[in-house]
Amino acid sequence: MKQKIxxxxxxxxxxxxxxxxxxxxxxxxxxxxxxxVFYFHVPQAILSYVAAILFGLGSLMYLVKRDLKWDRFAYxxxxxxxxxxxxxxxxxxxxxxxxxxxxxxxxARTNMQMILNLSFIAYLMLRSYLPDREKRARLSTVFxxxxxxxxxxxYGAIYWWNTQHPKPVIGPAGGGLDPDMSTALLVxxxxxxxxxxxxxxxxxxxxxxxxxxGELEAAVETA
Amino acid sequence: xxxxxAIVFKDIAIEYKNKEAFSSxxxxxxxxxxxxxxAFEGSDRxxxxxxxxxxxxxxxxxxxxxxxxxxxxxxxTDNDCLQxxxxxxxxxxxLYLGKVAGNFVFTIIAELVLLPFFVLLNNLAFDAKLLxxxxxxxLGTLGFVAIGTTLSLISAQTRMKEVMLPVLQIPMTxxxxxxxxxxxxLVMSDDPRGISFPLSLLGVFSTxxxxxxxxxxxxxxxx
Amino acid sequence: xxxxxxxxxxxIEKKFGYSYAxxxxxxxxxxxxxxxxxxxxxxxxxxxxxIAATLMRPTRGALSIEGYDIGKEPxxxxxxxxxxxxxxxxxxxxxxxxxxxxxCRLYGVEDSDDRLLGILDRVGLRKRASDxxxxxxxxxxxxxxxxxxxxxxPPLILLDEPYTGLDANASETLNQLLDGAVTAGKTxxxxxxxxxxxxxxxxxxxxxxxxxxxxxxxxxDPAAREAYARYIQQVETR
Numbered sequence: 001m002k003q004k005i006x007x008x009x010x011x012x013x014x015x016x017x018x019x020x021x022x023x024x025x026x027x028x029x030x031x032x033x034x035x036x037v038f039y040f041h042v043p044q045a046i047l048s049y050v051a052a053i054l055f056g057l058g059s060l061m062y063l064v065k066r067d068l069k070w071d072r073f074a075y076x077x078x079x080x081x082x083x084x085x086x087x088x089x090x091x092x093x094x095x096x097x098x099x100x101x102x103x104x105x106x107x108a109r110t111n112m113q114m115i116l117n118l119s120f121i122a123y124l125m126l127r128s129y130l131p132d133r134e135k136r137a138r139l140s141t142v143f144x145x146x147x148x149x150x151x152x153x154x155y156g157a158i159y160w161w162n163t164q165h166p167k168p169v170i171g172p173a174g175g176g177l178d179p180d181m182s183t184a185l186l187v188x189x190x191x192x193x194x195x196x197x198x199x200x201x202x203x204x205x206x207x208x209x210x211x212x213x214g215e216l217e218a219a220v221e222t223a
Numbered sequence: 224x225x226x227x228x229a230i231v232f233k234d235i236a237i238e239y240k241n242k243e244a245f246s247s248x249x250x251x252x253x254x255x256x257x258x259x260x261x262a263f264e265g266s267d268r269x270x271x272x273x274x275x276x277x278x279x280x281x282x283x284x285x286x287x288x289x290x291x292x293x294x295x296x297x298x299x300t301d302n303d304c305l306q307x308x309x310x311x312x313x314x315x316x317x318l319y320l321g322k323v324a325g326n327f328v329f330t331i332i333a334e335l336v337l338l339p340f341f342v343l344l345n346n347l348a349f350d351a352k353l354l355x356x357x358x359x360x361x362l363g364t365l366g367f368v369a370i371g372t373t374l375s376l377i378s379a380q381t382r383m384k385e386v387m388l389p390v391l392q393i394p395m396t397x398x399x400x401x402x403x404x405x406x407x408x409l410v411m412s413d414d415p416r417g418i419s420f421p422l423s424l425l426g427v428f429s430t431x432x433x434x435x436x437x438x439x440x441x442x443x444x445x446x
Numbered sequence: 447x448x449x450x451x452x453x454x455x456x457x458i459e460k461k462f463g464y465s466y467a468x469x470x471x472x473x474x475x476x477x478x479x480x481x482x483x484x485x486x487x488x489x490x491x492x493x494x495x496x497i498a499a500t501l502m503r504p505t506r507g508a509l510s511i512e513g514y515d516i517g518k519e520p521x522x523x524x525x526x527x528x529x530x531x532x533x534x535x536x537x538x539x540x541x542x543x544x545x546x547x548x549x550c551r552l553y554g555v556e557d558s559d560d561r562l563l564g565i566l567d568r569v570g571l572r573k574r575a576s577d578x579x580x581x582x583x584x585x586x587x588x589x590x591x592x593x594x595x596x597x598x599x600p601p602l603i604l605l606d607e608p609y610t611g612l613d614a615n616a617s618e619t620l621n622q623l624l625d626g627a628v629t630a631g632k633t634x635x636x637x638x639x640x641x642x643x644x645x646x647x648x649x650x651x652x653x654x655x656x657x658x659x660x661x662x663x664x665x666x667d668p669a670a671r672e673a674y675a676r677y678i679q680q681v682e683t684r
Contacts, residue, residue, distance in 0.1 A: 122390050125387075126378075130381050131382065142442050150394075154398050157421075158398075160420050160424070161401055164405060217464070236540060237539045301538065302537070302538055306533065310524060311552040312521040
């Protein structure tokens with residue numbers, strides 16, 4: 001029931017977001033219609049960090065409570081993290097080509113997204129090579145916590161590196177945002193947020209079923 | 224003799240007898256340096272020294288370091304010797320410190336052996352800058368080994384075994400490599416202003432990961 | 447602690463992800479007992495022993511060794527345990543003597559050559575003290591393992607299927623050492639498949655099945671053998 005509501009809300013939300021991004025917000029002077037990718041790029045970037053926070057929280061809770069539901073929460077968040085970090089990078093690349101004619105701007109934010117994505121992928125890959133359920137949860141949780149601690153340190157390193165090698169920054173051209181652009185951004189953020197929630201809830205229920213199947217299989221084997 | 228010192232001496236004694244880790248680390252490092260120096264042969268000396276050399280060196284260090292970490296752990300997984308260590312009254316955290324100390328010693332020795340080859344093959348100068356280089360190497364290696372010891376224990380328990388370590392280690396040591404390379408670049412270009420930031424970052428990284436691993440290590444070894 | 451039980455296990459449970467290796471084990475073992483722990487593969491006896499040795503953390507329950515709770519004071523508990531399994535846990539690149547020296551330092555006991563050579567003498571390895579363990583046969587390696595397990599004079603000795611892969615000589619050496627330990631007042635817990643081997647010197651027989659204790663009696667009680675035979679039959683017909 002919850003899933004259905006979220007599902008419908010997601011579809012509606014995306015429709016609304018598309019309207020705001022493509023129609024409502026005025027067209028930017030210098031970059032034209034493809035600047036609108038910005039309204040998708042920024043929410044996706046924000047949500048990739050939200051995924052990272054949930055990922056860290058889930059891992060910490062698992063370590064404390066040893067309840068597999070927290071482990072599921074962590075890895076489902078990681079999967080969403082990969083999704084949103086990847087789309088952020090993709091939209092960032094499109095933006096980069098538009099704005100400066102280069103595919104990869106190599107600025108601080110894109111580098112952070114890249115490392116974040118690699119960390120999520122490393123975590124998921126680690127899990128895929130740990131067949132034992134308990135070991136998988138325990139070892140990947142430790143890795144997750146170390147990876148989450150790494151985020152602020154990486155932030156420091158990358159941002160400082162970029163002050164040594166200044167690069168263009170992905171963002172609106174010129175000063176602040178016009179009010180209609182801010183509104184469009186906010187709407188898109190909310191819409192993608194609902195999509196995020198929907199995907200997370202659905203993925204969690206699939207994960208719970210997977211674990212249930214595992215329990216039943218184990219029970220059958222030992223009977 | 225304290226148990227931690229006993230572990231370090233034991234690692235040194237075993238390595239002294241079979242020399243497997245050390246020789247493979249040094250040889251591999253030399254190969255990487257040689258390949259890079261061939262690849263960049265056309266570059267002028269100054270570009271090489273300031274832009275390319277530090278990166279080359281840390282790539283060589285990283286790969287040789289990963290080899291060393293894997294070898295150090297396989298010393299313990301052979302014959303299940305790790306269980307013998309876990310049965311002793313030594314706390315898990317102190318066991319971690321013992322292994323880090325041993326890994327640090329080996330890796331530094333291999334890196335210091337590698338350094339003259341690196342200087343020669345790239346026609347760099349043996350001057351006072353070398354002291355800075357060694358200092359940066361020490362600091363960077365500490366961070367590398369602090370987290371690498373933990374990650375090697377995680378990767379050893381997966382189906383992929385040692386092959387998993389680079390997948391986990393490379394994203395995690397990104398800030399170390401970045402800061403160390405930048406610090407070395409500043410030294411090589413005779414402009415050490417701003418070197419305090421990357422050095423501090425290396426210090427922060429080492430402190431954070433030594434501390435974090437000290438506390439989570441027990442979760443990695445208990446079942 | 448003067449009146450403590452050698453091993454006090456209360457409702458120890460170990461769950462691995464989905465399944466229970468140990469469901470609930472309540473076992474109180476007094477000092478000086480020699481307990482033979484029987485059970486088929488997967489019954490939970492190895493898991494239980496590993497929990498007692500603090501190699502595994504139980505998901506529920508409490509266990510103390512000589513009065514030291516393994517959750518609260520694991521290092522003190524470990525100091526009082528000697529653990530031996532079919533793996534010897536010794537470094538094959540080092541000599542027998544260097545191995546023992548290393549473990550002495552870990553346990554904080556005297557590591558003089560004299561003392562260690564004496565220990566190696568008791569397991570019949572004095573002449574080969576300086577040879578790398580790699581060069582030893584399995585039986586000889588196991589003897590080094592035995593020396594390692596006992597060098598800190600632990601009051602509780604845990605043995606997990608120690609006779610696996612041992613030749614007659616090595617088995618005999620192990621039996622002699624265990625007899626000596628019992629005489630010296632140590633507590634021994636031994637898991638094995640072989641009912642004769644197990645009951646040879648045991649004072650108590652315990653059968654574990656599917657993670658719980660299903661039989662617990664004196665070793666010389668004929669009910670013990672009957673129970674074991676019944677248990678084997680049950681397992682086969684499952």
